[in-house]
Amino acid sequence: MTKIYSKAIKTSQSIQMIRMGNIVSDIVQESSIQTGVVNIITLHTTTGITVNEGLDCLELDIVDLLKKLVPDESPYVHAHFLPSYGRTSANATSHLRGLLLGNNAVFPIQNGKVLFGGAQEIYLVELDGPQERKISIVVSGD
Amino acid sequence: MIIDVHAHPYFLKEMCGSEEQVKFRRDNFGLYKIALQDIDLFKRQIAAAGIDKVVLLPLDLSSTAGGTLMSNHDMKYLEDLAPDTFICFGSIDPNSKTALSDLRTLIKDFGLKGINFNPSSQHFFPNDKAILYPVYEIAQKYNVPICFHMGMSWEPNSLLQYANPLLLENVAKDFPDLKFSISHFGWPWVVESCILAMKYTNVYIDTSMLYFDSPREFFKYVFSSQIQPSWIDRSLSNKVLFGSNYPRIEQLRMREALEYAGFREETLHKILELNPIRFLNLQGEYYDQNIF
Numbered sequence: 232m233t234k235i236y237s238k239a240i241k242t243s244q245s246i247q248m249i250r251m252g253n254i255v256s257d258i259v260q261e262s263s264i265q266t267g268v269v270n271i272i273t274l275h276t277t278t279g280i281t282v283n284e285g286l287d288c289l290e291l292d293i294v295d296l297l298k299k300l301v302p303d304e305s306p307y308v309h310a311h312f313l314p315s316y317g318r319t320s321a322n323a324t325s326h327l328r329g330l331l332l333g334n335n336a337v338f339p340i341q342n343g344k345v346l347f348g349g350a351q352e353i354y355l356v357e358l359d360g361p362q363e364r365k366i367s368i369v370v371s372g373d
Numbered sequence: 374m375i376i377d378v379h380a381h382p383y384f385l386k387e388m389c390g391s392e393e394q395v396k397f398r399r400d401n402f403g404l405y406k407i408a409l410q411d412i413d414l415f416k417r418q419i420a421a422a423g424i425d426k427v428v429l430l431p432l433d434l435s436s437t438a439g440g441t442l443m444s445n446h447d448m449k450y451l452e453d454l455a456p457d458t459f460i461c462f463g464s465i466d467p468n469s470k471t472a473l474s475d476l477r478t479l480i481k482d483f484g485l486k487g488i489n490f491n492p493s494s495q496h497f498f499p500n501d502k503a504i505l506y507p508v509y510e511i512a513q514k515y516n517v518p519i520c521f522h523m524g525m526s527w528e529p530n531s532l533l534q535y536a537n538p539l540l541l542e543n544v545a546k547d548f549p550d551l552k553f554s555i556s557h558f559g560w561p562w563v564v565e566s567c568i569l570a571m572k573y574t575n576v577y578i579d580t581s582m583l584y585f586d587s588p589r590e591f592f593k594y595v596f597s598s599q600i601q602p603s604w605i606d607r608s609l610s611n612k613v614l615f616g617s618n619y620p621r622i623e624q625l626r627m628r629e630a631l632e633y634a635g636f637r638e639e640t641l642h643k644i645l646e647l648n649p650i651r652f653l654n655l656q657g658e659y660y661d662q663n664i665f
Binding site for chain 1: 399402403404405406407408410413414417418420421527583584585586587588589590620621622623625626
């Protein structure tokens, strides 16, 4: 059996790490699936989904690292008027930082619960906020 | 009190009544791919950019497109939804027979805070004495500021022949107590815009310009190649207004670009706060008037 859920999340900062472990756990419980996997997938190209330890200090380090790897000041080509949009693209950094994080995470489900490691937290990483973001959560199994 | 003097409300969810209405706005404003967003999200974006208030600009395109991008009635409704954040202007179609009565309604009935004109999209010459001077007389009488979109405009039906800032010189001279802004820095006529703002006390310029490259790169080009940062610091620090042109670009990025443009801190303070407050007649509400 596979069930697909969607979650809308409003962010409030240009770069922001949003903890999603509890949201995912609640959805898995709602699905009634006992054994299987859950996929957490962002539907955007300027966000990331990643897994790390849920600590404030690490969140700051991750954001600092993303800014260091993809600096604000660089002659990005994705910085010009886009006629099909009617506006200027100015978010190359958001796309490139998202590239480093990927768009999904997957976790096992055992006995109806998400099988987290002791330190694991699921993050939606906003890279071009504030925006309203849509996350797809796919629960598969029996 | 940081104020963005140039933003458009056309895609705020609360103000989008039907798909047909949204399509009209997309087609005539020329912004084709943008998700509708609610006021709560817009306020989050404003806050993330460190902005306290936003001037929202409608446009009456009755003669050239058969409708308004947003009516004055809707602008009044919108301001009432967030009076602490929104400063709503109105718009009239100068080519309409009801232009003057519409203007009086805009000012006296709706209490809107300014008038927005886009000569290149509305197809009029702003120095047309027969059509426009009665409008300017009323605006001057009631001390209502005007925003003129000059220079390059992205709207598909806009024409540059109406958009040279020098078309406003007679207006500046003949209506010395009428405050108006030249939006988009009048780009590419940046020098012409600076000349008018330097010569006439009632002329302001707003920074809502982004035509090539990123906001930071474009501001660097304009303020280091077309003119010099010193022109603003030394001669025009009291005449430049921060404007973003949201939603064609995020306010946060335009704010950052301004901060990186090379101006003195005192100049930035004026552009972001003091000049918009003076332009919008908000001195009594927010500031010690001795500053002005």
